[in-house]
Amino acid sequence: MAKNKTSPTKQTAVRGLDAAVNYLIENDGEALANEVIEYVGETVDFNDHERSRYEKTGYIRWQSILNFYTIDLSKAGYLRKNKGIWTLTSEGEEAYKAGMLNMLDTAIQKYREWKKEQNDAAPEEPVETELSEDPGLTPAQRLEEYEREAIAGIKDYVTKMTPYDFQDICGTLLIAMGYFIPHVAPKGKDGGIDLIAYGDPLGTKPPRMKIQVKHRPDAAVSVDVLRQLVGLLNKEGDVGLFITSGRFTSESERYARESFKHLELIDFPRFISLWQEFYPKMTDQQKDMLPLQAVWFLGVG
Known part of the structure:
Protein backbone atom coordinates (compact mmCIF):
# COMPACT_ATOMS: atom_id res chain seq x y z
CA MET A 1 0.00 0.00 0.00
CA ALA A 2 1.34 3.41 -0.96
CA LYS A 3 2.20 5.67 1.92
CA ASN A 4 -0.28 8.48 2.42
CA LYS A 5 0.93 11.99 1.85
CA THR A 6 1.19 14.22 4.88
CA SER A 7 -2.15 15.91 5.47
CA PRO A 8 -2.40 19.72 5.66
CA THR A 9 -3.27 19.42 9.34
CA LYS A 10 -0.17 17.41 10.08
CA GLN A 11 1.94 19.82 8.03
CA THR A 12 0.67 22.60 10.28
CA ALA A 13 1.54 20.52 13.33
CA VAL A 14 5.06 19.79 12.07
CA ARG A 15 5.83 23.46 11.45
CA GLY A 16 4.43 24.51 14.80
CA LEU A 17 6.09 21.74 16.78
CA ASP A 18 9.40 22.35 15.01
CA ALA A 19 9.39 25.95 16.25
CA ALA A 20 8.26 24.85 19.72
CA VAL A 21 11.03 22.28 20.10
CA ASN A 22 13.62 24.75 18.83
CA TYR A 23 12.47 27.25 21.44
CA LEU A 24 12.76 24.67 24.19
CA ILE A 25 16.26 23.69 23.08
CA GLU A 26 17.32 27.34 23.06
CA ASN A 27 16.01 27.65 26.63
CA ASP A 28 17.82 24.62 28.03
CA GLY A 29 14.88 22.34 27.36
CA GLU A 30 12.25 24.01 29.52
CA ALA A 31 9.89 26.98 29.29
CA LEU A 32 6.43 28.18 30.19
CA ALA A 33 3.92 26.68 27.77
CA ASN A 34 2.41 30.09 27.05
CA GLU A 35 5.84 31.44 26.14
CA VAL A 36 6.37 28.54 23.75
CA ILE A 37 2.99 29.04 22.09
CA GLU A 38 3.55 32.79 21.82
CA TYR A 39 6.93 32.17 20.18
CA VAL A 40 5.40 29.74 17.69
CA GLY A 41 2.73 32.27 16.74
CA GLU A 42 5.33 34.99 16.21
CA THR A 43 7.88 32.99 14.23
CA VAL A 44 5.91 30.54 12.08
CA ASP A 45 4.37 31.95 8.92
CA PHE A 46 0.91 30.44 9.33
CA ASN A 47 -1.55 31.25 6.56
CA ASP A 48 -4.94 32.89 7.07
CA HIS A 49 -6.70 29.53 7.27
CA GLU A 50 -4.34 28.28 9.96
CA ARG A 51 -4.79 31.50 11.92
CA SER A 52 -8.59 31.39 11.63
CA ARG A 53 -10.83 30.23 14.45
CA TYR A 54 -13.01 27.14 14.58
CA GLU A 55 -16.62 28.21 14.32
CA LYS A 56 -17.98 26.11 17.18
CA THR A 57 -15.29 26.60 19.82
CA GLY A 58 -13.60 29.84 18.80
CA TYR A 59 -10.16 28.29 19.27
CA ILE A 60 -7.40 29.34 16.89
CA ARG A 61 -6.86 26.52 14.39
CA TRP A 62 -3.07 26.20 14.54
CA GLN A 63 -3.08 26.28 18.34
CA SER A 64 -5.66 23.50 18.56
CA ILE A 65 -3.67 21.41 16.09
CA LEU A 66 -0.46 22.02 18.02
CA ASN A 67 -2.05 21.01 21.32
CA PHE A 68 -3.65 17.96 19.69
CA TYR A 69 -0.32 16.60 18.44
CA THR A 70 1.57 17.34 21.66
CA ILE A 71 -0.39 14.43 23.13
CA ASP A 72 1.67 12.10 20.94
CA LEU A 73 4.93 13.71 22.03
CA SER A 74 3.92 13.44 25.69
CA LYS A 75 2.87 9.79 25.50
CA ALA A 76 6.08 8.96 23.65
CA GLY A 77 8.11 10.46 26.48
CA TYR A 78 9.48 13.26 24.32
CA LEU A 79 7.66 16.14 26.00
CA ARG A 80 6.76 16.51 29.66
CA LYS A 81 4.00 18.89 30.75
CA ASN A 82 3.58 19.96 34.34
CA LYS A 83 1.67 22.95 35.74
CA GLY A 84 2.06 25.10 32.67
CA ILE A 85 5.68 24.13 32.06
CA TRP A 86 6.84 22.26 28.96
CA THR A 87 10.04 20.26 29.21
CA LEU A 88 11.81 18.56 26.31
CA THR A 89 13.22 15.27 27.57
CA SER A 90 16.60 13.88 26.57
CA GLU A 91 14.73 11.25 24.53
CA GLY A 92 12.83 14.02 22.79
CA GLU A 93 15.98 15.95 21.97
CA GLU A 94 17.54 12.79 20.53
CA ALA A 95 14.43 12.00 18.46
CA TYR A 96 14.38 15.56 17.10
CA LYS A 97 17.75 15.00 15.43
CA ALA A 98 15.92 12.93 12.79
CA GLY A 99 13.70 15.89 11.93
CA MET A 100 10.33 16.99 13.24
CA LEU A 101 8.27 14.87 10.84
CA ASN A 102 10.14 11.69 11.76
CA MET A 103 9.95 12.61 15.43
CA LEU A 104 6.19 13.07 15.21
CA ASP A 105 5.67 9.86 13.23
CA THR A 106 7.64 7.94 15.85
CA ALA A 107 5.66 9.59 18.63
CA ILE A 108 2.36 8.69 16.96
CA GLN A 109 3.47 5.07 16.69
CA LYS A 110 4.51 5.01 20.34
CA TYR A 111 1.17 6.54 21.32
CA ARG A 112 -0.69 3.84 19.37
CA GLU A 113 1.35 1.18 21.18
CA TRP A 114 0.53 2.82 24.51
CA LYS A 115 -3.18 2.86 23.67
CA LYS A 116 -2.99 -0.80 22.68
CA GLU A 117 -1.55 -1.64 26.10
CA GLN A 118 -4.24 0.41 27.82
CA ASN A 119 -7.14 -1.05 25.85
CA ASP A 120 -5.67 -4.51 25.24
CA ALA A 121 -6.97 -4.33 21.69
CA ALA A 122 -5.49 -4.00 18.24
CA PRO A 123 -4.95 -0.32 17.39
CA GLU A 124 -6.38 1.23 14.31
CA GLU A 125 -4.13 1.80 11.36
CA PRO A 126 -2.80 5.36 11.24
CA VAL A 127 -4.60 7.49 8.74
CA GLU A 128 -3.68 10.95 7.54
CA THR A 129 -6.84 12.95 8.06
CA GLU A 130 -7.65 16.60 7.87
CA LEU A 131 -9.09 18.07 11.05
CA SER A 132 -11.86 20.16 9.57
CA GLU A 133 -13.43 20.41 13.01
CA ASP A 134 -11.77 21.34 16.26
CA PRO A 135 -10.66 18.04 17.86
CA GLY A 136 -11.69 19.54 21.17
CA LEU A 137 -10.02 19.15 24.52
CA THR A 138 -10.05 16.11 26.74
CA PRO A 139 -10.62 16.80 30.46
CA ALA A 140 -6.88 16.43 31.02
CA GLN A 141 -6.09 18.88 28.22
CA ARG A 142 -8.64 21.37 29.50
CA LEU A 143 -7.11 21.21 32.96
CA GLU A 144 -3.68 21.67 31.40
CA GLU A 145 -4.96 24.75 29.56
CA TYR A 146 -6.35 26.25 32.76
CA GLU A 147 -3.08 25.57 34.57
CA ARG A 148 -1.15 27.14 31.71
CA GLU A 149 -3.23 30.30 31.83
CA ALA A 150 -3.00 30.44 35.63
CA ILE A 151 0.79 30.12 35.67
CA ALA A 152 1.08 32.77 32.95
CA GLY A 153 -1.02 35.15 35.05
CA ILE A 154 1.11 34.52 38.13
CA LYS A 155 4.27 34.98 36.08
CA ASP A 156 3.03 38.33 34.81
CA TYR A 157 2.18 39.43 38.36
CA VAL A 158 5.63 38.47 39.67
CA THR A 159 7.40 40.02 36.69
CA LYS A 160 5.93 43.43 37.56
Missing part, protein backbone atom coordinates in the same frame (compact mmCIF):
# COMPACT_ATOMS: atom_id res chain seq x y z
CA MET A 161 7.41 43.31 41.07
CA THR A 162 10.48 45.35 41.93
CA PRO A 163 13.63 43.41 42.87
CA TYR A 164 13.08 44.36 46.51
CA ASP A 165 9.45 43.23 46.44
CA PHE A 166 10.58 39.88 45.07
CA GLN A 167 13.24 39.63 47.76
CA ASP A 168 10.58 40.31 50.41
CA ILE A 169 8.26 37.66 49.01
CA CYS A 170 11.10 35.13 49.04
CA GLY A 171 11.68 35.90 52.71
CA THR A 172 7.96 35.47 53.37
CA LEU A 173 8.02 32.05 51.71
CA LEU A 174 10.93 30.92 53.88
CA ILE A 175 9.15 32.09 57.02
CA ALA A 176 6.06 30.12 55.99
CA MET A 177 8.33 27.10 55.54
CA GLY A 178 9.39 27.42 59.18
CA TYR A 179 12.66 29.32 58.87
CA PHE A 180 13.73 32.41 60.78
CA ILE A 181 15.16 35.41 58.91
CA PRO A 182 17.58 37.40 61.12
CA HIS A 183 19.20 39.27 58.25
CA VAL A 184 17.83 41.05 55.19
CA ALA A 185 20.31 42.95 53.06
CA PRO A 186 19.55 46.67 52.82
CA LYS A 187 18.78 48.25 49.51
CA GLY A 188 21.90 49.09 47.62
CA LYS A 189 24.66 47.32 45.76
CA ASP A 190 23.67 44.15 43.93
CA GLY A 191 25.46 40.94 44.79
CA GLY A 192 26.45 39.10 47.93
CA ILE A 193 24.02 37.68 50.47
CA ASP A 194 20.46 38.98 50.36
CA LEU A 195 18.96 36.88 53.15
CA ILE A 196 20.17 34.65 55.95
CA ALA A 197 17.84 31.99 57.32
CA TYR A 198 18.06 29.79 60.41
CA GLY A 199 16.18 26.67 61.39
CA ASP A 200 15.66 28.03 64.92
CA PRO A 201 15.28 31.56 66.35
CA LEU A 202 18.91 31.88 67.51
CA GLY A 203 20.60 30.04 64.70
CA THR A 204 22.17 27.51 67.04
CA LYS A 205 21.24 24.54 64.89
CA PRO A 206 22.25 23.86 61.31
CA PRO A 207 21.58 24.59 58.57
CA ARG A 208 22.55 28.21 58.27
CA MET A 209 21.30 29.28 54.87
CA LYS A 210 22.91 32.04 52.88
CA ILE A 211 20.49 33.16 50.22
CA GLN A 212 20.88 35.14 47.05
CA VAL A 213 17.82 36.43 45.21
CA LYS A 214 17.69 37.54 41.58
CA HIS A 215 14.62 39.07 39.98
CA ARG A 216 15.29 38.49 36.31
CA PRO A 217 12.18 36.80 34.89
CA ASP A 218 13.50 36.54 31.34
CA ALA A 219 17.07 35.53 32.13
CA ALA A 220 18.91 32.36 33.03
CA VAL A 221 21.32 32.35 35.98
CA SER A 222 24.83 31.42 34.86
CA VAL A 223 27.17 29.07 36.66
CA ASP A 224 29.59 31.91 37.45
CA VAL A 225 26.98 33.53 39.69
CA LEU A 226 26.51 30.27 41.58
CA ARG A 227 30.26 29.91 42.07
CA GLN A 228 30.29 33.32 43.75
CA LEU A 229 27.61 32.19 46.19
CA VAL A 230 29.44 28.94 46.97
CA GLY A 231 32.54 31.02 47.70
CA LEU A 232 30.63 32.66 50.56
CA LEU A 233 29.79 29.33 52.23
CA ASN A 234 32.82 29.43 54.52
CA LYS A 235 31.43 28.02 57.78
CA GLU A 236 30.58 24.46 58.67
CA GLY A 237 26.86 23.90 58.23
CA ASP A 238 26.45 26.69 55.68
CA VAL A 239 23.96 25.95 52.92
CA GLY A 240 23.57 28.05 49.80
CA LEU A 241 20.16 28.87 48.36
CA PHE A 242 19.70 30.74 45.10
CA ILE A 243 16.21 31.96 44.20
CA THR A 244 15.38 33.44 40.82
CA SER A 245 12.19 34.59 39.15
CA GLY A 246 13.67 33.23 35.94
CA ARG A 247 15.51 29.98 35.39
CA PHE A 248 18.94 28.36 35.57
CA THR A 249 21.12 27.20 32.72
CA SER A 250 21.66 23.47 32.42
CA GLU A 251 25.30 24.05 33.36
CA SER A 252 24.17 25.82 36.54
CA GLU A 253 21.88 22.96 37.49
CA ARG A 254 24.66 20.44 36.93
CA TYR A 255 27.06 22.54 39.01
CA ALA A 256 24.58 22.65 41.91
CA ARG A 257 24.12 18.88 41.81
CA GLU A 258 27.86 18.23 41.81
CA SER A 259 28.93 21.01 44.19
CA PHE A 260 30.98 19.95 47.23
CA LYS A 261 28.93 22.52 49.17
CA HIS A 262 25.18 22.06 49.65
CA LEU A 263 23.56 24.34 47.10
CA GLU A 264 19.81 24.49 46.47
CA LEU A 265 18.19 26.18 43.48
CA ILE A 266 14.69 27.61 43.26
CA ASP A 267 13.57 28.76 39.83
CA PHE A 268 10.19 30.30 39.02
CA PRO A 269 8.25 27.01 38.65
CA ARG A 270 9.65 25.65 41.91
CA PHE A 271 8.99 28.97 43.66
CA ILE A 272 5.32 28.86 42.62
CA SER A 273 4.99 25.23 43.69
CA LEU A 274 6.40 26.06 47.11
CA TRP A 275 4.22 29.17 47.42
CA GLN A 276 1.16 27.05 46.68
CA GLU A 277 2.25 24.36 49.13
CA PHE A 278 2.83 26.71 52.07
CA TYR A 279 0.13 29.25 51.21
CA PRO A 280 -2.29 27.83 53.85
CA LYS A 281 0.31 28.51 56.58
CA MET A 282 0.63 32.21 55.73
CA THR A 283 -1.10 35.12 57.42
CA ASP A 284 -3.57 37.15 55.39
CA GLN A 285 -0.99 39.93 55.12
CA GLN A 286 1.59 37.50 53.76
CA LYS A 287 -0.88 36.00 51.29
CA ASP A 288 -1.60 39.48 49.91
CA MET A 289 1.95 39.64 48.58
CA LEU A 290 0.98 37.04 45.98
CA PRO A 291 -2.72 36.23 46.38
CA LEU A 292 -3.95 32.94 44.97
CA GLN A 293 -7.40 31.45 44.57
CA ALA A 294 -7.78 27.67 44.61
CA VAL A 295 -10.19 26.13 42.11
CA TRP A 296 -11.11 22.45 42.36
CA PHE A 297 -11.54 20.16 39.35
CA LEU A 298 -12.57 16.55 38.99
CA GLY A 299 -9.45 14.40 38.95
CA VAL A 300 -8.46 13.31 35.44
CA GLY A 301 -5.95 10.80 34.20
